[in-house]
Amino acid sequence: MTAFITDFLKTKCPDSGPIAETDDLVATGVLNSMHFVELLYLIEEELATEISMDEVTTEDFRTIANIRARFFPHSRA
Amino acid sequence: MTLSAADLFVFPAAHRVPDTDRVAAAQILGCDDRALDELVHSGLPVADGLFDSRELFNLGLHSGTGRTVPELAFAYSLRWMRGSTESLLAARRSTFALEVECDCGAPSTLATPESYDGAVLDLAVADNSVTATVHTRGALSPLVSPALRTIVRDFAELGVRWVKLPDGLRDDETLVASHRVATCESASRYLAAQCAAAGIPAVTRIGWVIGMLDLVHAWVEVTDDDGVTKVVDPIFTLFADTIPNANPDLVDPLTALRTNRLVPTALRVGDRVALHPCATARVTTRIQPAKEPR
Numbered sequence: 001m002t003a004f005i006t007d008f009l010k011t012k013c014p015d016s017g018p019i020a021e022t023d024d025l026v027a028t029g030v031l032n033s034m035h036f037v038e039l040l041y042l043i044e045e046e047l048a049t050e051i052s053m054d055e056v057t058t059e060d061f062r063t064i065a066n067i068r069a070r071f072f073p074h075s076r077a
Numbered sequence: 078m079t080l081s082a083a084d085l086f087v088f089p090a091a092h093r094v095p096d097t098d099r100v101a102a103a104q105i106l107g108c109d110d111r112a113l114d115e116l117v118h119s120g121l122p123v124a125d126g127l128f129d130s131r132e133l134f135n136l137g138l139h140s141g142t143g144r145t146v147p148e149l150a151f152a153y154s155l156r157w158m159r160g161s162t163e164s165l166l167a168a169r170r171s172t173f174a175l176e177v178e179c180d181c182g183a184p185s186t187l188a189t190p191e192s193y194d195g196a197v198l199d200l201a202v203a204d205n206s207v208t209a210t211v212h213t214r215g216a217l218s219p220l221v222s223p224a225l226r227t228i229v230r231d232f233a234e235l236g237v238r239w240v241k242l243p244d245g246l247r248d249d250e251t252l253v254a255s256h257r258v259a260t261c262e263s264a265s266r267y268l269a270a271q272c273a274a275a276g277i278p279a280v281t282r283i284g285w286v287i288g289m290l291d292l293v294h295a296w297v298e299v300t301d302d303d304g305v306t307k308v309v310d311p312i313f314t315l316f317a318d319t320i321p322n323a324n325p326d327l328v329d330p331l332t333a334l335r336t337n338r339l340v341p342t343a344l345r346v347g348d349r350v351a352l353h354p355c356a357t358a359r360v361t362t363r364i365q366p367a368k369e370p371r
Contacts, residue, residue: 012104033150034101034104034105034146037146037149037150037153038146038149040153041149041153050156052156052157053153053154053156053157053288053289054157054287054288054365054366057363057365
């Protein structure tokens with residue numbers, strides 16, 4: 001269910017190599033401020049609901065595992 | 078709508094920082110190589126294949142395409158402007174954290190949060206951080222003074238575009254009239270100067286907006302004819318005008334709506350919320366809803 005996140009990150013950062021579930025996306029530069037907003041919209045589209053900026057933190061997006069836990073708690077890795 | 082550099086405010090060369098390559102530029106603008114070439118041909122500055130990220134941001138934000146990164150980011154971060162007046166005035170409780178990260182270990186001079194009609198609790202000031210719990214509340218009142226109403230309405234009708242500017246130009250209010258571009262700081266200075274010229278007591282103020290990460294905002298505090306000091310926020314009025322279904326009180330320049338998202342400091346435009354000896358120090362601000370105690 002969350003494969004679209006990996007696909008998105010690979011498209012935006014094709015030179016990043018394999019992205020592990022627990023890789024720090026912010027520290028490694030895979031997820032920068034430009035991609036962040038696009039990813040937010042993608043997740044909203046997937047969830048079919050708006051995500052309020054009051055409800056999210058940088059930590060929610062730091063790893064794919066964090067994104068999954070925060071937004072797709074019932075999906076499998 | 079297509080991208081065009083025709084209306085771009087081009088920075089004076091001395092202020093330009095070529096920091097963004099073509100790949101990143103195309104990502105910011107949501108365009109391909111060919112479109113980028115056309116933008117360069119029509120005036121987008123580039124030096125040795127590098128663009129100034131702030132010029133790219135401004136071009137994208139005002140492109141009208143709806144698909145550039147700046148447009149997407151603004152549309153997202155300003156959604157709260159669609160809220161009801163009641164929600165924009167209600168009491169809020171937020172955690173505040175201002176932090177300077179630098180390997181040098183030298184202390185910083187940091188601003189502390191204040192509050193309109195609220196409170197700042199648990200304030201903790203360290204060498205390179207400030208934390209607190211901030212209670213905020215909004216206020217709504219129409220502008221009374223005919224002269225003030227004229228000044229504020231004239232600004233709204235000036236056709237000013239909010240832009241990112243280099244530090245050396247950020248507070249320059251002369252660009253408002255000469256080029257119709259402004260930052261929050263320069264717009265506030267411009268408006269405060271107009272008020273002063275009309276004999277209306279006004280001061281600029283800087284601070285933060287809850288939910289808008291790292292953005293240092295500026296506005297004007299004006300003492301109206303009814304003796305009430307009101308917040309006039311010229312840039313947020315412009316922003317609200319770009320948001321579909323924005324609260325009408327935010328769009329109306331003649332209504333002083335101080336939202337519950339505003340966290341002031343004691344500082345004026347020209348001051349800095351964080352002063353540190355190293356230019357590479359990283360300053361971050363996080364203001365987020367406080368979790369209710371169980």
